[in-house]
Amino acid sequence: MSDARNGNLEFQRTYAAKGEPFVWLTAMGLAVGLIMVVALLGIIISNGLPVFWPSRVLEFQLKSDISNSVPQGGDKIVGELVQKRMKRIPVLNAQGIKKADQTELQVFVGNKDTYGLNFAFANQDDIASVTEPKDIYRIERLEYGIAFGYPKSVKLANGQSVPSTNATFSTVLAQLCAESTARRHEIENIEKHEIGQINKQLNELRISQKSDSQSAEKLSALDAQYKTLASKASELRATQSASSLQYITPTGVDRSLAIGELVSYTQPNRLSTWERIVLFARNFLNFLWENPREANTEGGIFPAIFGTFAMTLLMSVAVVPFGVIAAIYLREYAKQGFFLQCVRIAVNNLAGVPSIVFGVFGLGFFVYFVGGSIDQLFFGKYLPTPTFGTGGVFWAALTLALMTVPVVIVSTEEAMAAVPRGIREGSLSCGASKWQTIQRIVLPASLPGILTGLILAMARGAGEVAPLMLVGVVKLAPSLPLDGDFPFAHLERKFMHLGFHIYDLGFQSPDSEAAKPMVFATALLLILLVITLNLAAILTREKLRKKYAGSAF
Amino acid sequence: MPAVLSEPVRSHFPTTVNTSTAGRPDFISIQNFSFFYGAKQALFDISLDIPERQVTAFIGPSGCGKSTLLRNLNRMNELIDGISHSGDIIIHDHSIYDPLIEVISLRKRVGMVFQKSNPFPKSIYENVVYPLRVAGQNAKNVLDETVERSLKGAALWDEAKDRLHESALSLSGGQMQRLCIARAIANRPEILLMDEPCSALDPIATVKVEELIQELKSEFTIVIVTHNMQQATRCSDKTAFFYLGKLIEFDVTSKIFSNPAQKQTEDYITGRFG
Numbered sequence: 098m099s100d101a102r103n104g105n106l107e108f109q110r111t112y113a114a115k116g117e118p119f120v121w122l123t124a125m126g127l128a129v130g131l132i133m134v135v136a137l138l139g140i141i142i143s144n145g146l147p148v149f150w151p152s153r154v155l156e157f158q159l160k161s162d163i164s165n166s167v168p169q170g171g172d173k174i175v176g177e178l179v180q181k182r183m184k185r186i187p188v189l190n191a192q193g194i195k196k197a198d199q200t201e202l203q204v205f206v207g208n209k210d211t212y213g214l215n216f217a218f219a220n221q222d223d224i225a226s227v228t229e230p231k232d233i234y235r236i237e238r239l240e241y242g243i244a245f246g247y248p249k250s251v252k253l254a255n256g257q258s259v260p261s262t263n264a265t266f267s268t269v270l271a272q273l274c275a276e277s278t279a280r281r282h283e284i285e286n287i288e289k290h291e292i293g294q295i296n297k298q299l300n301e302l303r304i305s306q307k308s309d310s311q312s313a314e315k316l317s318a319l320d321a322q323y324k325t326l327a328s329k330a331s332e333l334r335a336t337q338s339a340s341s342l343q344y345i346t347p348t349g350v351d352r353s354l355a356i357g358e359l360v361s362y363t364q365p366n367r368l369s370t371w372e373r374i375v376l377f378a379r380n381f382l383n384f385l386w387e388n389p390r391e392a393n394t395e396g397g398i399f400p401a402i403f404g405t406f407a408m409t410l411l412m413s414v415a416v417v418p419f420g421v422i423a424a425i426y427l428r429e430y431a432k433q434g435f436f437l438q439c440v441r442i443a444v445n446n447l448a449g450v451p452s453i454v455f456g457v458f459g460l461g462f463f464v465y466f467v468g469g470s471i472d473q474l475f476f477g478k479y480l481p482t483p484t485f486g487t488g489g490v491f492w493a494a495l496t497l498a499l500m501t502v503p504v505v506i507v508s509t510e511e512a513m514a515a516v517p518r519g520i521r522e523g524s525l526s527c528g529a530s531k532w533q534t535i536q537r538i539v540l541p542a543s544l545p546g547i548l549t550g551l552i553l554a555m556a557r558g559a560g561e562v563a564p565l566m567l568v569g570v571v572k573l574a575p576s577l578p579l580d581g582d583f584p585f586a587h588l589e590r591k592f593m594h595l596g597f598h599i600y601d602l603g604f605q606s607p608d609s610e611a612a613k614p615m616v617f618a619t620a621l622l623l624i625l626l627v628i629t630l631n632l633a634a635i636l637t638r639e640k641l642r643k644k645y646a647g648s649a650f
Numbered sequence: 651m652p653a654v655l656s657e658p659v660r661s662h663f664p665t666t667v668n669t670s671t672a673g674r675p676d677f678i679s680i681q682n683f684s685f686f687y688g689a690k691q692a693l694f695d696i697s698l699d700i701p702e703r704q705v706t707a708f709i710g711p712s713g714c715g716k717s718t719l720l721r722n723l724n725r726m727n728e729l730i731d732g733i734s735h736s737g738d739i740i741i742h743d744h745s746i747y748d749p750l751i752e753v754i755s756l757r758k759r760v761g762m763v764f765q766k767s768n769p770f771p772k773s774i775y776e777n778v779v780y781p782l783r784v785a786g787q788n789a790k791n792v793l794d795e796t797v798e799r800s801l802k803g804a805a806l807w808d809e810a811k812d813r814l815h816e817s818a819l820s821l822s823g824g825q826m827q828r829l830c831i832a833r834a835i836a837n838r839p840e841i842l843l844m845d846e847p848c849s850a851l852d853p854i855a856t857v858k859v860e861e862l863i864q865e866l867k868s869e870f871t872i873v874i875v876t877h878n879m880q881q882a883t884r885c886s887d888k889t890a891f892f893y894l895g896k897l898i899e900f901d902v903t904s905k906i907f908s909n910p911a912q913k914q915t916e917d918y919i920t921g922r923f924g
Contacts, residue, residue, distance in 0.1 A: 519768035522726060527781040527833060528758035537784070540769055644817070645771040 099242035142616035175347035176206035207243035221427030246344040253337035404592035411494035420505025448503040456564025459496030491588035501554035512546020548638040562596035595623040673702025683737035684733035707886035724760040761834035769818035781837035804832035824855025
């Protein structure tokens with residue numbers, strides 16, 4: 098009995114008294130959190146970054162007995178190894194059902210136009226040998242994605258043909274590729290900007306509904322302009338398909354690719370490590386700066402990055418003044434009591450409302466009611482085509498601002514409460530009014546806290562998808578919310594968003610398996626964007642903290 | 651409704667013109683003043699005349715109401731909810747509770763220095779000119795002149811003149827308190843209230859502030875709350891002793907400390923209680 102009590106005392110002295118179990122508990126809590134964050138980042142990075150790495154193309158020679166069983170035909174699979182995975186297959190034999198493990202290879206074979214599928218699967222056991230075909234080309238096309246193959250010749254516009262055995266072949270191909278890229282940009286410029294401008298003017302004329310001679314003259318002038326541009330564009334398009342690249346797929350199918358369809362090409366098995374690194378960087382930059390192609394599964398995601406950035410920035414601009422003003426009234430002027438506590442609880446609970454509800458509210462209030470009224474007041478001549486009466490980046494930003502405003506209110510209130518009473522009294526004793534004290538002393542000293550609220554709001558707002566789908570996000574936006582056309586910032590425009598892009602690629606695209614790496618790469622960029630925005634806010638906050646250091650005496 | 655919105659338009663506190671060199675003996679006249687925090691009475695029927703351009707010290711044990719009374723002279727207590735008072739405080743013939751007088755103009759005439767130095771997280775320069783800025787004065791020559799005059803007045807000019815645009819929070823504790831004094835006198839108030847201005851300072855800084863009080867006396871009416879008996883003897887002309895919210899004795903400092911009329915005063919100053 099007394100031994101047990103001694104033991105108990107002993108325990109209290111050693112562990113409980115020092116609080117050691119609780120220290121371990123807290124450390125474990127942090128460790129679990131850290132492990133989850135690191136694992137999530139690890140998965141995203143390890144799946145996202147290899148998308149840009151030019152991997153080797155392998156040739157898998159299949160054993161003769163299962164030849165022709167692959168959908169691509171032939172006795173070999175040529176492509177990039179995506180992954181190996183274990184398959185457990187029940188096998189029936191003399192002893193009954195036995196399970197046999199098999200390793201299955203997933204190979205990206207490309208050539209979707211020929212094979213119909215981007216991937217081939219083969220059991221490890223069925224593979225006789227693996228080699229690296231030295232001369233194989235990896236050709237990126239505007240349509241149908243990647244092609245693997247061996248070039249045979251280039252057919253020029255004048256009917257001449259340069260065979261791949263010719264010494265000048267590579268220079269000719271490089272030159273044609275560069276020319277086609279330049280032409281492609283020119284066509285895009287004509288069709289998107291120049292013809293776009295004319296269309297806009299035509300539209301204005303049509304809406305003004307004047308039928309005098311002046312507008313008729315203008316109409317015909319515009320029409321003539323349009324025709325010249327259109328013919329120029331179609332001429333360029335014809336040139337794009339005048340010359341072509343003849344190649345043969347690894348399984349021996351002859352293909353021809355119009356030079357206009359050729360985006361870029363590499364010989365992945367001839368690259369040195371340094372060239373691979375350069376190509377990796379270039380692929381990554383292209384992904385950042387290019388427009389998406391092929392239902393977003395190819396090309397870059399620049400519009401989505403820009404859309405997310407612009408929306409988050411607009412949201413910040415909207416949420417901070419709104420939240421700070423509300424917090425000032427709550428903290429400084431409203432009479433503290435039961436009613437105010439109810440208001441506080443209501444505001445805090447607002448943060449727990451499902452975001453889709455905010456989306457529905459944004460659609461009903463901002464888009465249909467406010468936007469519809471704006472359209473009737475200022476854009477009546479365009480109706481029934483809505484201008485502000487449809488989803489757009491402005492309404493999306495306001496909807497998210499509404500969703501994140503509780504965070505800003507709470508953190509601002511806390512920061513204002515933390516401003517020492519001494520300096521408030523000091524200000525009042527100098528003959529400052531209450532408002533002057535708030536404006537000149539309390540608010541500047543609360544700025545770091547306000548920024549903390551903004552950081553939290555941005556992190557939540559930038560990653561939100563559900564409400565955006567109702568108030569302005571689209572799969573593919575024809576133009577950015579900011580461009581060279583007057584008035585430069587087009588807040589009514591629909592926009593692309595990284596979060597929605599992830600959803601769209603992963604769950605809405607026709608070939609989700611092929612889009613999977615892009616999903617990870619996009620997620621990586623979304624995280625990078627949020628980190629960048631937050632880092633900017635955190636650095637500003639540190640600067641301010643230093644400025645007001647010691648104010649918390 | 652917040653108080654600020656419901657306040658009627660009020661006039662400014664009338665400013666006085668100092669013509670006579672001899673100060674009025676009843677420059678601040680506290681008349682039968684009682685003060686309550688909610689139901690708790692903090693001050694009991696206090697009547698006291700504070701002479702112009704002299705130093706008056708309030709002494710007494712903690713919780714005796716001396717700070718409460720001081721903070722009523724510029725109505726700083728009104729930041730607290732649920733306070734009430736009876737009686738009146740008259741500064742130069744005008745009640746500070748006159749409903750026609752704005753509290754802001756009262757505070758412009760009654761500067762205050764707090765127990766804990768409370769410089770704003772701004773530059774030294776901006777700290778000093780703050781009372782002028784909130785009064786709408788932004789002319790650079792006026793501000794520059796004020797900074798020099800106030801910092802010289804607070805004996806901080808030599809130490810701070812080369813770093814006027816550095817943060818006030820980079821100053822030492824004693825310098826910060828002198829900066830607060832400079833700020834309090836920047837807009838030329840008539841009265842300077844000091845709530846234990848030296849309690850957080852080291853002896854050397856204390857001596858500096860005490861010397862400063864002697865110099866400021868020629869220009870300002872100073873009321874100082876102190877726990878330090880020696881300080882009261884050194885700097886004040888008149889001393890009031892408070893105990894449990896009541897004014898026990900008020901007289902010339904030398905008399906209070908050498909020959910107090912009340913037994914309680916004698917016990918306190920000789921250290922028998924408190």
